[in-house]
Amino acid sequence: MPLDPISDDDRRTLEGLAERWKTRAANPDRAAVEDGFARLYREQGMEPPLIVWFDSPMAGMVAAYALAFGGKELERAGSPAAGEWARHSTPVPFERIAPPHPLAGVVHAGRLLPGDTPERELASLHFAAEDLVPSPMWTGHWVMKQAQIQARYPADPEFSDRLREAAVAALTDALLPADLREEAGPALARTPDDKDLWGKLVRRVRHPDHPARVLTALLLGAAEDRDGSPDDHPLLHIAPALGPWWPFDGVLLATDPPVEVHTGPHGRLHRADGPAVRFADGFGVHLWHAHQMPPSAIVPGWTAEDIAFAPEEEIRRRAEAELGPDTVRHDAGDVRRCAAERLGWARMVADLGLEPVAGPTADPDEPASSLALYDLPEPLFGRPSRVVVRSGGAHDGACLLVPTDMDDPVAAAAWLTGPREEQWMPDDVSALDMEMEDDIEHVEEVHLIGGQELEPFATEGAGGTYYLCGGGPRRPVLYADSEGGSRVLGRDLKEALELLAAEALDDHLEHEDDEEAEEIAAIEELIRELKLTPPSTPEEYAARKASARAMSTALTLIMTEEGNAYEYRDGTD
Structure with missing residues (x-):
């Protein structure tokens, strides 16, 4: 679909909105988010919700589960808090959010768009906005998946208990009078774990909105609904500084964005010495070039012996002990591969005491360096593999996977490099x-x-x-x-x-x-x-x-x- 050109005025407006977005995303401000929600509600003649904040999606998930499904435990305990809890525990259904409800513009920014917006114009502006402010990598699948799994199957029970107690305490402090809080907490802690209820909760979560969608909606629609610039729209105060959130009847459970996000050369979540995404309360997700990894495979890292020779079932068992059940199904081989890459092929060769199949040979490109070829243990890839390792010189430890039938270390180090001949390409095959x-x-x-x-x-x-x-x-x-x-x-x-x-x-x-x-x-x-x-x-x-x-x-x-x-x-x- 050909895209329409963007006018200079629209481009300048998008650039201004994008700068404001990036500034607010870099310095999240809870007060600004609360003010934005209050304005949205009041504009619709509604009372603003009570907003309860949590430091991470895991804490927010625990609190949302307790609020949505803990009321029955309060009733069973005969707690006077049951009525107060029930008054706030009704979620705002996703499918019922439509104008004039104030959440319509937050959950579906596209509802701010004029109904007659040409598709090509919309696409042009969206792509331009996405170039200016890409969607944050941390809003992807694994962060919320791990928040749910760790809330149910904690790999670190001590950390999970602290987080759970703090989340429930924050909730009861916000919703209950002081004389009802002490006995409500233990009752809520007895809320049974139910897979179907967790599924409902996951479906009700509101994820951070895509920057391009919000900026496009503000440019095309928001200014028409109010006298003034889209720069001051409440959505531009809320969306950049808000993590996952859950709206209930008169109560909104909000989470902060992460305090650390690390990415690799492809712009995907990646970190070699800690969680790629970390939140203020310590909840984090470890990823190696976008592949989710058990924390121990990153820090301190698994041994070369375990990586190379542990049976596939053992790799899966160790990973799922930290990541949760059924998180590693057909990709145990990927966990092994990523753990090896994290340790490094040169370190794998050294720690396993592998003998070269060819070399060491002097490196013609670097006199202080030598090259050697090694066969890697077959379990690493499930089939034969070979690596050339450079030792000494400025690039000591540099490695490259090469074909298993290469027997010259110098030729192997130059594989897929060098001057390119004109490519022979037939017209029709x-x-x-x-x-x-x-x-x-x-x-x-x-x-x-x-x-x-x-x-x-x-x-x-x-x-x-x-x-x-x-x-x-x-x-x-x-x-x-x-x-x-x-x-x-x-x-x-x-x-x-x-x-x-x-x-x-x-x-x-x-x-x-x-x-x-x-x-x-x-x-x-x-x-x-x-x-x-x-x-x-x-x-x-x-x-x-x-x-x-x-x-x-x-x-x-x-x-x-x-x-x-x-x-x-x-x-x-």
């Missing part, structure tokens, strides 16, 4: 179900484990993408499907097409009929036209597959958003 395209977007953002260049050049009908990897005169070809699987096809595009042609011919010959004969003819014509030499014997085919598989760990594909590795699939599906 549709006979192999490949469509050459420009401006390809895979179903999700991905990157290579070593950080080398990844260039999409063709697509496959079911949502797959073909990539050229790295630099240098030969660029291996990697295929990523739309369901989390990947496969290396050859050391360059010609090798990849030859392997694909051989597989396509075999597949068509197995089901030969008139239609298949046309497909076979098209593939054979492509082979002649491109001067391809597909493997023609089982031995040649096996050798091509082995050559591609040797590159598979060094070309591991990572989901940038989640930090998970694609599953390597050696077949053609």
